[in-house]
Amino acid sequence: DVKVTQSSRYLVKRTGEKVFLECVQDMDHENMFWYRQDPGLGLRLIYFSYDVKMKEKGDIPEGYSVSREKKERFSLILESASTNQTSMYLCASSFGDRGLRGYTFGSGTRLTVV
């Protein structure tokens, strides 16, 4: 019954590496989002996409990029990983109804950059 799947549960990468986080949804949702979750800071929006090949910056896009080549897949890319990008990353998706039916989140990828 998994609807938003994130490719890795835990990931350890070295500083400077290029990191790809993958997210796939099977609900035919128009919108997809990447958030990072940090203690005391809540969830902060990195990037979102409201259509294939469309993307918009969120509140903290610096150091990240995204790709959405297919409707069901939304990738987050850390161009050159840094220790301050150690965090829990959450992917979410929603219908194109202003999120009224709610966001569906994946279980998250805990990324550690060493």
Add this chain to the structure above:
Amino acid sequence: QQQVKQSPQSLIVQKGGISIINCAYENTAFDYFPWYQQFPGKGPALLIAIRPDVSEKKEGRFTISFNKSAKQFSLHIMDSQPGDSATYFCAATDFINTGTASKLTFGTGTRLQVTL
């Protein structure tokens, strides 16, 4: 800039008690206010939501109270149970002119522990 401020950061309530979590927002363009519940190891899930044209919404033991003039809203959990122990996030949506997209701005979260 934190557009949605949430308090308290953590909360301990005895079984059967009332849990209250408060949020305040600044952006008057916000037009939809959901609450999400997150259990350890899981992503957040929609719990209950309210629109600014009503002052209260109740679903089972969960109630949202909304004060538009004060730009505040709160979640009340009546008869709190150990199974309610989770992290709760308030959020607000800001409709974007793209037509169908919206994005959630979250509060910082409240870790609720309900003790026996």
